[in-house]
Amino acid sequence: MSKGSFGLGIALGALTGAALAYLFAPQSGEEFQRDMKHKMRDMKDKAVVGLDDAIIDAEIWFDRKMANEEEQVEPIRYERHPDHVAPAPSYTESPDVFIED
Template sequence: MSFDRKTSPAQDVILPTTIKEVSMSDRDEFGAFLVGFIVGGLTGAVVALLFAPQSGEETRALIKDKSIELRDKAQQSTEEALARAEATAQEARARADELAKQLRERSKEVYDDVRERGKTAVESLRKPKKSDEAPAA
């Protein structure tokens, strides 16, 4: 890669001749780094398994125990969530029943009030008014 030397009043600046050369070079270096990182990680994992202080049978038993433990925790969490959901549903049903009871009581009060007013109105229509009565002769 070649560089052109350009100067500014504040400092000397060295710029690459082409941006493409820098980009390609950076990509090649990053690709090499990534491949090395992955290979190193896999190598470390293999070495860790080979030099583990446990036998394969012990490792399988440990994996089995941990999976059973995780399954039990998941089952317990599910049961707790179901219990909370059931309690919430029961509270909602109780609240809905209470609201329905209040609504029935209030609607009966309104019905009785309207019925009483209706009776009063009908009675007032049935009673003759004094002005409607014929004068006694």
């Protein structure tokens, strides 16, 4: 049995099981949809809270990491000086470029 046919069998079995569960559910369609909306909303809220916690933990870790560094490195500041700036290119029309009116 190849991996592709095994994966296809699992996918078809899952879809068939979901369809049968939906058809033989003890609730009406409206009740089922309402319950699913509530469950999805709860899952979304839990995911948002988990993401917020992860972001706060990352910020705390980063702040501690920056506070523990012995030497704070200042960013490099570049000055724009005529000696450091390349001259502007000179543009000329090449003979093989034609502009049609």
